[in-house]
Structure formats: C-alpha cells, structure tokens
Amino acid sequence: MPLQRLLTLGAKREGGTWTKASALARTLAGIDALHFQRNPDSLLRIHDFDAMDPRYLVHEYLQEAWTPFYFADIAREMSEAKLTFAGSASFSHMLPVEWLTDEQREMVNTIADPIDAEEVHDYCSNRLFRRDIFVRGNMPLNDARLREQAEHIHVWGNASVAYERVVASEHATVTRGPEFHHTLYALLRRSEMTLAQIFDSPEFTGLMLDDILKILRLSIATGETSIRYGAEQPCETADRLNAVLLSRAERGEVWNALASPRMGGGAAVGTLDQLLLASLHEKTDRTKALSKDTDELIARIKRALVATGLRLRIAGAEVSPEDIEMRLGHILADSGKKLIAHSEHLGFWRAQKPAR
Structure with a gap:
C-alpha cells in the first residue's frame, strides 16, 4: 500500500504516465529512502517493473479505488451470500502442513475460528495473493x-x-x-x-x-x-480458436494461453513460443519444416517480433539485431521438436502423420 500510494503521487505530479510514476519510486529507492531499506518487498517490486507489462502495472497500482482485501474481509462478504470457505484453488496451498514449521503449526492450531486461523497462516507464509473457493452448502465428501x-x-x-x-x-x-x-x-x-x-x-x-x-x-x-x-474435449473448436489466436499473435496481440482440449481449458504459452507455433501452424509436415523451411520460418518470426515489440533475450541478455537470425535458427533446431511434441500433447493442434 505505501508503494501504491507513492506511485499514485508520482503520476499526479508528472502527468499521469506509468514511466513518470515509477521514476519517483526508483529515485527514492536509488537514494536509499529508509522505506525501501526496511521494506525489501517494495524494493523487489520496483526491480520487477521492467519485466512486467506496463498495462498491468497501471491496473495494479494507479487506481484510486484500489483496495486490498484481507481473507477475513472476503469471507465475511461471502457469508452474506450464504457462501463458506471450502479451500484454496491452488494445489500447493492445499497442503498447509508443508507451509508451516512445527511451532507455527502448533500455534495456528490453537486458533478456534478457521477464518482467523487462515489469516494468521497468511502471515506465517507471507502470502501476498490468495485464490480461494467458496461454496454454498459446504459438506465434506465421504x-x-x-x-x-x-x-x-x-x-x-x-x-x-x-x-x-x-x-x-x-x-x-x-x-x-x-x-x-x-x-x-x-x-x-x-x-x-x-x-x-x-x-x-x-x-x-x-x-x-x-x-x-x-x-x-x-x-x-x-x-x-x-x-x-471430465472427458477430453473435441479438437475441432480448439483448432479453429488456436488458428485465430496464433494469427493475431503474429500481428502483435499478446495472449497468455492457447486452447487445450486435453486440459479442458486454456494452457499457458509464452509469447515467443506462440510466434514459433504460428510460423509452423500451417505446415503439412512441421517436423520436416524445421530443417527444410528454416529461412522462411525465421523471416516470419522476425516480422512477428517487430509486431509484438518482443525483445529476444538469451540467458538474460538481449540479442543484438544482427544475431537474431542465428539465434532463432538455434532455437528452432534445439527446441522445435520438443515444442511440436508439447503442442500435440496438449492438443494445441492435432498430431500429424509422418510423411512417407
């Protein structure tokens, strides 16, 4: 909340842009403002700004009606709709025993109210965001x-x-x-x-x-x-949707996922992987295209990189323009077959029969 307040102040002083808003916070961190020395989470958030989408950061920080809710606040509002807390929507948080030391677990177990216990648990694990499930008529399964x-x-x-x-x-x-x-x-x-x-x-x-x-x-x-x-979903609808999403990704529309019939929903895919998939999508033999049509694939990916504004980075370092073609060639050679197999495994596209 103090960081959000500071960023909002920076935006008001400097004309409302994210660049100006974050500049104030960066400046104070750079001159060792005591807030950042004593609140390392705030400093880590500033360091992460460059790796995140500015549109998300504006949404997250520069909203005057921005109000964080604690778990007990949400549980109280849900109870007014006769909904009770069933558990976390995150599989890792379904194992509270793994998150606490023996002393912490003993202390949490002394708290009779399960809602209060959950909130104290959040302090023990320093959980910043929650994903929870609330249900009406919560009855344990026998x-x-x-x-x-x-x-x-x-x-x-x-x-x-x-x-x-x-x-x-x-x-x-x-x-x-x-x-x-x-x-x-x-x-x-x-x-x-x-x-x-x-x-x-x-x-x-x-x-x-x-x-x-x-x-x-x-x-x-x-x-x-x-x-x-449930059963695996039919491929036809996912095929049509993924063809549209990959085509739009090449024109600069960034997506976080593609439709996966096997997952029964969306599966996360990075932007570069989407551009690689888009270049291969219409090939009748994608595996053979990795070696046969390399120049065509690289040229198509380069155009898409320009459209998306994505900077190609290898081992944390940005690839220079003159090395991009070579690096893309290495990526296709080293990871292309694995990406094709992974995409067929999730049903992003159907497996092709090997050409005779």
Whole structure:
C-alpha cells in the first residue's frame, strides 16, 4: 500500500504516465529512502517493473479505488451470500502442513475460528495473493462420494518436468519421502489415469485416500502432473480458436494461453513460443519444416517480433539485431521438436502423420 500510494503521487505530479510514476519510486529507492531499506518487498517490486507489462502495472497500482482485501474481509462478504470457505484453488496451498514449521503449526492450531486461523497462516507464509473457493452448502465428501467423483478426474504426467526429491513451491521448500512420490511420478508417465484408478492401484495399497490425495496435490503443484475434470474435449473448436489466436499473435496481440482440449481449458504459452507455433501452424509436415523451411520460418518470426515489440533475450541478455537470425535458427533446431511434441500433447493442434 505505501508503494501504491507513492506511485499514485508520482503520476499526479508528472502527468499521469506509468514511466513518470515509477521514476519517483526508483529515485527514492536509488537514494536509499529508509522505506525501501526496511521494506525489501517494495524494493523487489520496483526491480520487477521492467519485466512486467506496463498495462498491468497501471491496473495494479494507479487506481484510486484500489483496495486490498484481507481473507477475513472476503469471507465475511461471502457469508452474506450464504457462501463458506471450502479451500484454496491452488494445489500447493492445499497442503498447509508443508507451509508451516512445527511451532507455527502448533500455534495456528490453537486458533478456534478457521477464518482467523487462515489469516494468521497468511502471515506465517507471507502470502501476498490468495485464490480461494467458496461454496454454498459446504459438506465434506465421504469416501464413497469421493470415489464417485474420482471416476471423472483424469491425471497424467508432464513429460517436460523431471522428478526432484526437493521441490520449491512459492513460499516453501519440500523434501519428499522416497517411497510413494516417485512411484506416482513413474506411474503417470506410463499413461493417463483416473483418480479412481490411482486409488485402486496396487502401488498404493495400505494408504488412506487422503494420503494419496496429498501426494497427488504436491505433484500437481510442482508441475509434474496435469489434471482435467471430465472427458477430453473435441479438437475441432480448439483448432479453429488456436488458428485465430496464433494469427493475431503474429500481428502483435499478446495472449497468455492457447486452447487445450486435453486440459479442458486454456494452457499457458509464452509469447515467443506462440510466434514459433504460428510460423509452423500451417505446415503439412512441421517436423520436416524445421530443417527444410528454416529461412522462411525465421523471416516470419522476425516480422512477428517487430509486431509484438518482443525483445529476444538469451540467458538474460538481449540479442543484438544482427544475431537474431542465428539465434532463432538455434532455437528452432534445439527446441522445435520438443515444442511440436508439447503442442500435440496438449492438443494445441492435432498430431500429424509422418510423411512417407
């Protein structure tokens, strides 16, 4: 809130632009204003400004009606609509035991009111933003009801994420036990499964359903495992939408996701990856085009980079104009096949039959 106030002050003094607003904050940070020395979060936010979309920053900071709400405030308003807190919408935050030290957990457990306990929990984990689910008629699922729902929940392994015993997730670092976490990882790389099939898998014999869910939630939170509710969606509508989105991305409209029938919704895709996909989208043999049509693909991506204003950066350093063609060639050669396979895996486009 103090940083937001300072940025608003800068905008009023200097004509309302984001550049002028942030200049005041940068200047004060540069001359060691005590606020920034004693509030490292504010200083980190300033350092992140250059990597973020100015439109988002204006939306986030330069709104006079900008009011942050604490969890208890939202819970109180939701209760007026007969809605009660069901849990976090973030899989990583569904594991409160992983976020707290033993002493913190004991202290939080002494708080009788669950709403107050959640708010104190936020202080322990320094959680800045929450994503929560509120429901009407909150009733815990018994094992029988849980098994009914488990028939419709599909999970599978993300081939691009390697297993690591020690994982970092937002505010916490978790060291996983060796026995069941890697077992789940290996199982889901062999095939897609329903949650019901995992419950009945012989690899997890003897575990309670809740224990299996804790292992699965952490795997999803680390990105190792993907999840979908219901059957995989038809590809035709997603194909048409993705063709339009990729075409617009080349003309400078930046999107954060493409339609994924396998995910049953949107899947995040970076701007550069979208431009690479757009250059390959209409090719009848995309894998062969990586080597056969390299010059055409690079020229198309270069035009799109100009349209989007995206600066090509490698290892944190901006690529000079004279090196862009060479660097794009390396990216296509090194990552092109993986990007095609990932896109087919998520259903951004349908897999092509190899040309004979």
